[in-house]
Amino acid sequence: MRGKEITVLKVPFHPVDMEGALEEIAGFIISGRPHQVVTANPEMVMAALKDGELMQILTGAELVVADGIGIVWAARRLGTPLPERVPGVELAAAALSLAAENGYRVYLLGGAPGVAAKAARRLVHRYPGLEVVGVQHGYFTPGEEEEVAARIAAASPHLLLVGLGMGKQEKWIHRHRQSLGVPVSMGVGGSLDVFAGRVRRAPAWVCRLGLEWFYRLLLQPRRLPRMLALPKFVLRVLREAGP
Ligand code: UDP
Numbered sequence: 001m002r003g004k005e006i007t008v009l010k011v012p013f014h015p016v017d018m019e020g021a022l023e024e025i026a027g028f029i030i031s032g033r034p035h036q037v038v039t040a041n042p043e044m045v046m047a048a049l050k051d052g053e054l055m056q057i058l059t060g061a062e063l064v065v066a067d068g069i070g071i072v073w074a075a076r077r078l079g080t081p082l083p084e085r086v087p088g089v090e091l092a093a094a095a096l097s098l099a100a101e102n103g104y105r106v107y108l109l110g111g112a113p114g115v116a117a118k119a120a121r122r123l124v125h126r127y128p129g130l131e132v133v134g135v136q137h138g139y140f141t142p143g144e145e146e147e148v149a150a151r152i153a154a155a156s157p158h159l160l161l162v163g164l165g166m167g168k169q170e171k172w173i174h175r176h177r178q179s180l181g182v183p184v185s186m187g188v189g190g191s192l193d194v195f196a197g198r199v200r201r202a203p204a205w206v207c208r209l210g211l212e213w214f215y216r217l218l219l220q221p222r223r224l225p226r227m228l229a230l231p232k233f234v235l236r237v238l239r240e241a242g243p
Contacts, residue, residue, distance in 0.1 A: 008074045008237070011059075012064060013082055016063075018086050022094050025159075025184055029159065034182060035183060036062055036170075036185055037185070038061045039186070039189075041068045042070040042234075043227070046232060051167070057174045066086055067086065068213065091186075092188045100131075103129070104157075105133045105155070105159070107157035108161050109160065109162045112138070116137055136152070149180060156182075158183050160185040161191070162187050163189060169189070173185040
């Protein structure tokens with residue numbers, strides 16, 4: 001069972017390492033009931049402080065992990081350390097590997113047209129035995145939303161990866177979780193682009209130094225305005241932690 005929740009600026013995180021997070025996910029699938037998994041970074045915490053709906057979803061999610069070094073630093077600074085960072089893309093990969101080993105069905109939702117399909121082809125190659133029961137790009141209209149959800153429910157996956165961008169994907173999952181009936185739905189941001197080979201992850205040494213965010217910024221300068229949330233996050237944590 002998961003341990004006590006640790007809050008970082010009011011957002012509750014579960015103190016699990018990668019292995020623990022995967023154990024939770026395995027348990028969720030076995031239980032069969034719908035569960036929402038969130039990988040939250042400082043940007044998401046700052047967004048939730050301004051967006052009550054998002055905050056409520058994070059508070060109610062069955063598993064919220066620390067996506068990145070910023071959250072791990074904050075938790076330590078606040079005197080309630082988390083075991084380690086659990087990057088979303090790595091947790092998604094581990095869940096796919098678990099699915100391949102156990103014959104769990106997977107559905108990929110999100111990304112530009114063609115991305116989820118390409119990701120599926122590459123993932124099946126990487127995880128032999130992986131059963132992807134459907135893909136859907138992330139640029140459908142609000143009018144098509146119910147139809148998209150119905151198609152996913154009909155495919156009856158055990159694991160649904162949703163890459164519609166931070167916040168949007170969490171709300172989408174929350175809106176549809178009961179009707180979908182999928183045991184594990186997880187927001188994965190741009191991970192489908194990574195799995196499709198469209199976006200490269202930072203080299204291991206960059207990740208080890210905790211500089212993956214900087215690498216992503218160099219590759220995608222359009223992220224700069226959103227990254228301004230990071231210094232605000234640091235200041236809020238320092239203020240809350242005190243001297
Ligand atoms: N995306 C989508 N539908 C939308 C908006 C975004 O499918 O309406 C996808 C986009 O193609 C990309 C992902 O959502 O694959 C967001 O990626 P980003 O790296 O910006 O992730 P974030 O940091 O926002 O989670």
